[in-house]
Amino acid sequence: MGGVIVDVRRERAIESFKALGLIDAEKFVDDYHHKGMFIAFENGDIDPDEFCRQLCQYIGKQVDAEVIENAWKSMIEPPEEYKLEYINGLRKSYKIFLLTNNNPYIINWACTQGFTSSGKALTDYFDKIYVSFRMKCTKPGLKIYQMMIEDAGINPAESLFIDDSEKNIRAAKACGMEVCLVKNGSDWRNELNAIINIFNPNSALEKKL
Numbered sequence: 001m002g003g004v005i006v007d008v009r010r011e012r013a014i015e016s017f018k019a020l021g022l023i024d025a026e027k028f029v030d031d032y033h034h035k036g037m038f039i040a041f042e043n044g045d046i047d048p049d050e051f052c053r054q055l056c057q058y059i060g061k062q063v064d065a066e067v068i069e070n071a072w073k074s075m076i077e078p079p080e081e082y083k084l085e086y087i088n089g090l091r092k093s094y095k096i097f098l099l100t101n102n103n104p105y106i107i108n109w110a111c112t113q114g115f116t117s118s119g120k121a122l123t124d125y126f127d128k129i130y131v132s133f134r135m136k137c138t139k140p141g142l143k144i145y146q147m148m149i150e151d152a153g154i155n156p157a158e159s160l161f162i163d164d165s166e167k168n169i170r171a172a173k174a175c176g177m178e179v180c181l182v183k184n185g186s187d188w189r190n191e192l193n194a195i196i197n198i199f200n201p202n203s204a205l206e207k208k209l
Contacts, residue, residue, distance in 0.1 A: 001100035001110075001122075003031070003164030003184040005083055006076040013075035020071060021059035029075070031184070032165040033101075033140075041103045044133035048104050072105045081116055086189050087125050098122070098129040099148050099161075101138045107131050128152065139163075140171035149175065160195060162188070 002008040010031045017025040028038045037058070041051045052065050087096055100107075107129075109115065110122040123129060130148045132138040137147070149156055156176035163169050164184045173179050180195055182188040 001098060001102060002076055004162055004182060004188070005087075005098075005122075006079050007185045008164075009075055009077060013071065016071040016074040020055075020063050020067065021061055022055065023059075032167065033138075039138065042101050042132050043138050044136040051103075069105045072103065073109065076106065079116055079122075081118060083187075083189070084116065084120070084125050091125075091127070095127045095152070095154070096125070097148065097152055097154075098126045099139070099144065100129070101132040103133055107133075140165070140167040142171055142175060145172060145175045145177075160192075162192070 008031055010029060014025040014029050017029065022028070028034060028036050033039065034042060037046065037051060037054045040046050041048075046054065048065065048069075052063070052068050055068060056062050090096055107122075111129075112121055113119040115121050128151075130144070130151070132144060135144055135147055137144045139145070148154075149159075157178075159177045160180060161169070161172035161177040162180045162182060163172070164182050166181060169179045169181045178195070180188070180191060182191060
């Protein structure tokens with residue numbers, strides 16, 4: 001999701017958490033793979049209440065949960081809807097799944113009509129979304145890929161995985177998928193079209209983002 005559908009703004013998130021009192025926010029917040037209580041939150045090891053408790057304990061003061069939620073949300077830009085409409089177009093021919101390292105704050109918001117200016121939720125653009133905190137594991141660990149492959153009933157050799165993290169791409173490749181590494185904030189539609197054109201149009205190619 002982050003870096004492909006929505007642009008990631010790590011520095012802005014770091015400044016938001018520093019403003020709350022997390023002066024060493026760089027230690028926890030990463031473009032791809034968070035650390036400490038942040039990755040525990042995305043891994044589903046702790047829920048929002050426990051994340052807030054641990055964060056407040058670490059910084060030594062109480063902070064309202066809504067303020068903490070907004071600090072998380074500052075990490076991402078609003079979705080670029082041309083990308084979502086492109087994905088919607090692909091669904092006419094292919095199954096489209098989302099596999100994301102994420103937390104309840106961002107996903108609960110993304111799955112509402114407030115996600116886009118057109119009033120569509122993230123779930124309107126995918127056959128199914130697979131989220132790390134629900135699956136209790138994160139990319140680039142192979143388990144989350146294998147769980148998605150089994151649940152979706154896909155053939156990895158006929159699937160294309162798209163991500164902006166080299167580690168995540170390597171893991172997908174290890175699971176047998178075709179891969180496409182894109183840059184955070186880029187318009188990757190031409191790259192994807194070029195890859196799609198290589199495949200037989202009658203194949204069962206599926207897309208994972």
